[in-house]
Amino acid sequence: MFDKAAYEKRMAWYQDARFGMFIHWGLYAIPARGEWVRSTEQIPEEDYIPFFEEFNPVDYDPKAWARAAKNAGMKYAVLTAKHHDGFCLFDSQLTDWKSTKTKCGRDLVREYLDAFREEGLKVGLYYSLLDWHHPDYPHYGDQNHPLRNCPAEKEKEAGRDFNRYLEYMHGQVKELCTNYGKLDLMWFDFSYGSLRGEAWKATELVEMIRSYQPDVIIDNRLEVSGEGFGSIATDEPAVYSGDFVSPEQIIPPHGLKKQDGSDLIWEACITMNNNWGYSSLDKNFKPASTLIKKLVECVSKNGNLLLNVGPDARGCIPAESLEILEEIGCWMRRNSASIYGCKGSSLPKPENGRITECKCGKLRYYHIMEPAIGAVPLYGVRPDEIRKVRLLRDGAELKVENNWIVNNYPDIAFVNLSSSPILPDPVDTVVEVELK
Ligand code: GLC
Secondary structure (H helix, E strand, O other): OOOHHHHHHHHHHHHHHOEEEEEOOOHHHOOOEOOOHHHHOOOOHHHHHHHHHHOOOOOOOHHHHHHHHHHOOOOEEEEEEEOOOOOEOOOOOOOOOEHHHOOOOOOHHHHHHHHHHHOOOEEEEEEEOOOOOOOOOOOOOOOOOOOOOOHHHHOOHHHOOHHHHHHHHHHHHHHHHHHOOOOOEEEEEOOEOOEOHHHHOHHHHHHHHHHHOOOOEEEOOOOOOOOOOOHHHOOOOOOOOOOEEOOEOOOOOOOOEOOOOOEOOEEEEEEOOOOOOOEOOOOOOOOHHHHHHHHHHHHHOOEEEEEEEOOOOOOOOOHHHHHHHHHHHHHHHHHHHHOOOEEEOOOOOOOOEEEEEEOOOOEEEEEEOOOOOOOEEEOOOOHHHEEEEEEOOOOEEOOEOOOOOOOOOOOOEEEOOOOOOOOOOOOOEEEEEEEO
């Protein structure tokens, strides 16, 4: 039975947080062509093992990662404890395919958890349901496995026991849930074809997880992938429907609703360039200004943004990403009141920017992204509804205009932001309106 009260309670911090860091890191940082490299290039295991033998991220400093996330204004993080290649960044007792058996010899997950918690961030782990290392995971004919087209695998399929894989997978999730303290979020990835829901023994898995981590938030990919919302959008969510929808590389064109019309909780996961895992050639980084606007867009549609970094083989977050985080942080330090604890407005999107609102309903934030000629119109609010207006970045009073230029439009309050034709913050100048 869906326990609405428990759901709302565990989702409260998450909906206030709005902004998190996704971290894709593993052996694939060495070939540096993204985390799918084994699959896209159909690399046999023997050609991937050299990366395991070489793996030694001498510069791994999770405290520096945590500081970068915190300074950017992020409130939580999600690290790939295991990605599709099966390699574990934690000291699993169920495999040797793990960081502690490489030259580095460290439990990278534990160090990450310690460091991020110490900075006061909520911590999450990504765990891949796919596993291209485990012998019992389907190889031949699977949609994604690196050896899907390898004729030699065909006759081996009959000998694979998927239940043995499930036991392993459940066992690892149990390790993560019992050996590492309180986890705030578990991010499973992903269901496809007939491998979804009960094919993962997902009810049992989720019940086990909740028995150890009663407040943990779980994504929806035990049931779906980036495609599809799953039964969380219906009146009868499955036990494994998860707690939020996970649109990938897209911000939904409008806020998402459940069947009954209520808001669906969602988190858009987005890369800074075009890859999750480190990619040395991919320099297509989105400008910080764009990402700030995208964060605002998410909040204005009641969603979260999980922004990805892909650290390199030495353990460093790419310099481009650090610069972006720094710039976002500059904006956040002045304007985060319009993000944390905020949601979308029932007003339509104004033509000069976006609107977010404090949950309390008394504070409305006009994100002005396009300068006006003269005073800026605050769409949807009349002068008489306003108690006061402030420029969020410095707290300065903004007077509601009352003159012959604006008086033809009595249903809209106008404020002057500056004597300059350029916005005080050209990316997004936030005007805080306190309503009566
Ligand atoms: C995908 C990919 C994966 C990535 C994830 C992030 O489904 O398989 O590589 O980790 O999306 O959302």
